[in-house]
Amino acid sequence: MQASMQSDSAVEFQNVSLRRGAVLALDRLNLTLPRLQTTAILGASGSGKSSLIQLVIGLLRPSSGQVRTLGMAIDYKNPAPLRKRIGYAIQDIALFPHLRVRENILLPARLDNRNADESNSRLQALLTLMQLPAAVLDRWPHELSGGQQQRAGLCRAMILQPELLLLDEPFSGLDTMTRIGIHEQFLKLQEAEPISTILVTHDPQEAINLADYIVVMKAGRVQQHGPVDAVVGAPVNDYVGQLITALPGVTD
Secondary structure: OHHHHHOOEEEEEEEEEEEEOOEEEEEEEEEEEEOOOEEEEEOOOOOOHHHHHHHHOOOOOOOEEEEEEOOEEOOOOOOHHHHOOEEEEEOOOOOOOOOOHHHHHHHHHHHOOOOHHHHHHHHHHHHHHOOOOHHHHHOOHHHOOHHHHHHHHHHHHHOOOOOEEEEEOOOOOOOHHHHHHHHHHHHHHHHHOOOEEEEEEOOHHHHHHHOOEEEEEEOOEEEEEEEHHHHHHOOOOHHHHHHHHOOOOOOO
């Protein structure tokens, strides 16, 4: 824990390459992601975004190089202590259909043997932040709207008050108006509980709306990274420029 408190970075990739079969998913990645900010990993399908986020939590092991998460090298033989410090939400939400919403959200706390009263207090605080009515807790996941399911998924990811939040395309399956509402709730959550966040997205507008820092990837390589305003204001190549100029109101 002490190492992570002293580090200014949430995650460091040190000359990391990753092969998935015959595919070089990541190629000599050297990158430091800032602590207590939201970093968007932006790129098209196949650019290496999801591979990157799976390396962060130790679901994948690099073919070469080293990943340091929360100031520490990943212990692949015993990743559980690290994963307890990380919240994770994905596009498919992954709420268990046989559990009511309350049990879904509280599941990480129950598995970690957290105090029940404290966990329920935490649950109520998250419901308020995410503007979810208490009535949803007794429903089954299929009885919730898509937006409610996503917010419940965020509540579950945050129930243990993690130091790092990983979001892998969590809002991509929602209609435009629902996404706007979820974005607003996410920003309020970040304001209320500052946390290091890595958001994987293929949507430049989403990256710019939600992130402080942006990493643009293509074919397993970083094209540009830096504060959002710096990347938007001075794209380093045509690929980054095309992403930026595709945004409403932005021209060459």
